[in-house]
Amino acid sequence: MLNKLSLFKKLSLSALIIFLILVVGFVWISQAIESVSRAQAEQELHRDLAAHLVHDNPLISSEQLNSDTIGNLFHSMMILGANFEFYVLDNSGKIINFSAKPNEIIRKIVNLEPLNNFIQNSQQFPIYADDPRGNEGKIFSAAIIHEGDKKIGYLFVIVRSKIYDSVFNRLKNNQQLKTILLVAATSILFLFALIFLSLHFFVQPLRDLTKAINSMQQNGFKEKLSLIEVAKSSSEINILTDAFNQMIAQTNQQFDQLKLVDAERRELLTHLSHDLRTPLSSLQGFLETISLKQDQLEPKKRQEYIERSLKNAQRLKHFVDQIFELAHLESGHVSANFETFPIAEILYDLKEKFSIKVDKKKITLQVKLKNEKIQTSTDIGKLERVLNNLIENAIRHTPENGVISLELVETEINNQVQIIVRDTGIGIPEDEIPYLFDARYRGSKTAEDGERHIGLGLTITKKLLNILGSEIKVKNNDGSGASFSFQLTVI
């Protein structure tokens, strides 16, 4: 049930409970201190009362301690001072004569230890002794009764002071106390009102914040969220509001970014379908011609159409593979399969693989490195895909007699080697460099090779390198051509 209460109610309730506990505690402690100090003063005041009585009344010292004469003496003393009760005890503490009415006595023996302490001049007042008429300890005065040198008993006087009157009784009879209490009660009420008001004031910004968050939730996050405004008051709530506003700003930013990514994706999809449509239509066109004309087609023409269909189909497959690879890399589910191997080996393998293609174009493809033993731990398949894309681009953009170098350079940073694919080709206009890795971006100077390209090679390359924990960089060479480079960690 407590959980259902609002923060304000909880705080108010706790303040009320704490306040009440404090008030009750304070009253109880002051009452206790007051009663102890009164008892102490009263006992101090009557310290010698019993001794004087024994000394001044020869009757008490006589041997008939249980006689009616002493009883009568006590009775008359009690009439004079109604706050005292007189008892005569024998040496074992047994009550042998007393001033009270017999039916009031509920105890026959009084513990003598506090009496002896009192008589031996203890300074530790108040001392409480058994009350023959009740169960609560009482302050007292006591003296030893002697018969000659013989100790024959004790005179035990209970001081029944009015201090034990209850607070309520005192209140009833004291106008001044009544006024004080009234003032105290009014102050307490005023204080409560003050506490409630300040709590209400402090909790208000929190309410505003909750209201703002709730209304935001009701809006369903369909559009950009507006920042929350809360009156400047409590610093903690302002900090919370600021943190929340920061979160809103971040959400808005992500919202914008999502919208942008979504728009880009739609656009990419439209363009990619367009890219696919062209080879698909030519494939369809050739196949329809072959199918329609059948035997009317010259065997040479027929063969040419079939070859062109095949080329279009191959290109289509290449595009679909590229699109699929990009989608797969973007899904975030691709991880690297790390293996340790010498980098030189893979560079020489690639040189071998592209040898026919570069020979055909009269380009030199060379491997440049100082240390053949450098080993790295990386995903071989992905590294090959990266270098493949870069070498294919370099071959396409390098004219006859050009040189492409696959370089392995040790860097100053510990454990890092740089792999560079450097060509002596046409280079890249500086203002186009920032867009080179965007999907479907093709530069203004792009070299064509009779094949269709859709501009996904470098996008895929960049994503592959990200998975390998590396980053691709590109720059134009001092002489001619461009260099694409990235770093790998050496084992």
Ligand SMILES: Nc1ncnc2c1ncn2[C@@H]1O[C@H](COP(=O)(O)OP(=O)(O)OP(=O)(O)O)[C@@H](O)[C@H]1O
């Ligand atoms: N070595 C290079 N020299 C000059 N320009 C280059 C080089 N490599 C890439 N580019 C430019 O960057 C563009 C993007 O390259 P990317 O590999 O992404 O696409 P693509 O090669 O045109 O098509 P795809 O790789 O999908 O077949 C190219 O179109 C070209 O303009």
Ligand SMILES: [Mg+2]
């Ligand atoms: Mg390419």
